[in-house]
Amino acid sequence: MELFTALATRASAGQLAEPGPTPEELLRIIEAAERAPDHGRLKPWRLIVLDGDSRGRFADAVVAARVARPPAPTPEQLTLERDKVWRSPAMVVVGCSVQRDNPKVPEIEQVVAVGAAAENLFLAAHALGYGVMWKTGPAAYDPGVKAAVGLRPDDHIVGIMHLGTRVK
Numbered sequence: 001m002e003l004f005t006a007l008a009t010r011a012s013a014g015q016l017a018e019p020g021p022t023p024e025e026l027l028r029i030i031e032a033a034e035r036a037p038d039h040g041r042l043k044p045w046r047l048i049v050l051d052g053d054s055r056g057r058f059a060d061a062v063v064a065a066r067v068a069r070p071p072a073p074t075p076e077q078l079t080l081e082r083d084k085v086w087r088s089p090a091m092v093v094v095g096c097s098v099q100r101d102n103p104k105v106p107e108i109e110q111v112v113a114v115g116a117a118a119e120n121l122f123l124a125a126h127a128l129g130y131g132v133m134w135k136t137g138p139a140a141y142d143p144g145v146k147a148a149v150g151l152r153p154d155d156h157i158v159g160i161m162h163l164g165t166r167v168k
């Protein structure tokens, strides 16, 4: 897809189904994300592709975070939290591992670079014909959820990116 067509037609997918990107397409998408501009070449992004096992651990952490967050959830709400993690064929968590002692590049610039990487990822997947939903929500700010994808408590989850074939 031509760049301006991709830019003009990019939109969030409300519902995703199989198939998701192939491993080769996922690699192209990740490589496109990593071409984001980045002050100081710190490469602060962490592009974490979740497979079946790691997605299960991520879902466990999302559920634990919801249990810890008032008001107390019903069992149905917890099931919904878990199910939401599994509502797409593929998932990439876009994290920002911040260098706080960097004298030249303040935290905001590192986070902005990761936002650019997330948008590159979105557009690359869209250009290959896939639907994308960029999510965050309270779970993205939970230290246990961050730990489940190898991030530190003071790192950031900038996006929980769901990818697949757009249904709507």
Ligand SMILES: Cc1cc2nc3c(=O)[nH]c(=O)nc-3n(C[C@H](O)[C@H](O)[C@H](O)COP(=O)(O)O)c2cc1C
Binding pocket: 010, 011, 012, 013, 134, 135, 136, 137, 158, 159
């Ligand atoms: C940083 C960020 C976080 C987002 N988090 C959520 C989210 O938690 N839930 C959601 O439904 N959409 C989320 N979105 C997607 C926006 O809601 C969506 O882009 C917006 O509604 C505009 O729709 P469009 O992408 O189709 O233009 C997020 C987008 C960004 C950039």
